Amino acid sequence: SGQTSMHRHDVTVRVFKQKLKSLMNLITHHSVFGVTRCWLYSVEWQKRGLPHAHILIWLVDKIRPEDIDKIISAEIPDPNVDQELFDIVTTNMIHGPCGTLNMMSPCMDNGKCTKRFPKPCQTDTITNIDGYPSYRRRDVDNGGQSYELRLSNGVRVDIDNRWVVPYSPLLCKTYKAHINIELCSSVKSIKYICKYVHKGSDKAVFAVQNVNENDEITRYQMGRYICSNEAIWRIFTFPIHERDPAVIHLDVHLENGQRVYFTEQTALQRALTAPKTTLTEFFNLCSRQNVV
Structure with a gap:
């Protein structure tokens, strides 16, 4: 019908979503590079319309x-x-x-x-x-x-x-x-990529000017630059970022220094039984022999 990707953004984002899903399945489930320990990716557009993804993979066995x-x-x-x-x-x-x-x-x-x-x-x-x-x-x-x-x-x-x-x-x-693929052999390069995939949308400075010729004031605003393909992606509620496993912030505290909430009726019970926190449960998880 003479249409290109410029005319059907809905088709473009659906095709890319399926290809990205297929790629992640090939890497994580079929282990084409080895058994995967964890992964993350972020989708971006960079004002050029067509989407692309930055993917970071951790392998169980080093290359x-x-x-x-x-x-x-x-x-x-x-x-x-x-x-x-x-x-x-x-x-x-x-x-x-x-x-x-x-x-x-x-x-x-x-x-x-x-x-x-x-x-x-x-x-x-x-x-x-x-x-x-x-x-x-x-x-x-x-x-x-x-x-x-x-x-x-x-x-x-x-x-x-x-x-x-x-x-x-x-x-x-x-x-x-x-599909550009690189081997990350240092913490520095991994840190750079993690920051890169979390940098957010492109920024743009734009001006709003009154049509009245006597108005000499021009107002500038800072906002997100979202192209049509990204807008359709968000309308379809496709994920911008995914990772596995999920990352949880631990409640950091000293030993037996977790925060305790009590009333007059529960003060003794709380004093005898320290409440569990995400940090103490993480230590318990790591103490199990069957946990890698």
Whole structure:
């Protein structure tokens, strides 16, 4: 009927909701990366209309350095080995290009890429002590792949592994979409992501001006910037954020220092039996041998 995602926001959010549900089911119930200990995600729009999700997963068994390349790739697939994956990666997982190849790219700020592309080439994946790993990105001379890309201005450029956004071959082939996956190897990176998924809606400053030409006062207000897709998402009451297991704030106090409420009739009973709190019950839970 000639309609696009711009015309049917209700369809857009429903499709994304189902794909997100499928992705979380694949990760948490089918354990494609290993048994999941806990997870959280947050959906956002960033003023661009279409939704995307930031997901953080904790695994029971840590991913060993030698297994990173089996799960995450930052290289262009060999089209002779897997043409389907090659088409998906070159269509969805290539950054920019930017820099000297395209100074007008949205990621450019003061002549530099805010995402730090192009990445340096290296023959092996290196795990950093504080941050994300430096993934294997072989150059053409060492077995890496490249292809020719035509930019919007008609210029043809060679794209190699320096421009690949890290991805999971399994997830890319399953959903045929842009899914960036990274290994968080430090508390610092996890703290950053947790803050990122909780940062809330985009802010916007707008002005309300009187149509009376004699009124020279302009009032500015601070408010949330909500696009049409986000509005439909909220109308459908779809969750913006989910996590498992649920997080409960503990009632922190010293030993036998919990707050006690009593009357004249219950003073003796309260003094003999200290009331239970979320903190004391948490300690009791941890003392059980069958609790991980």
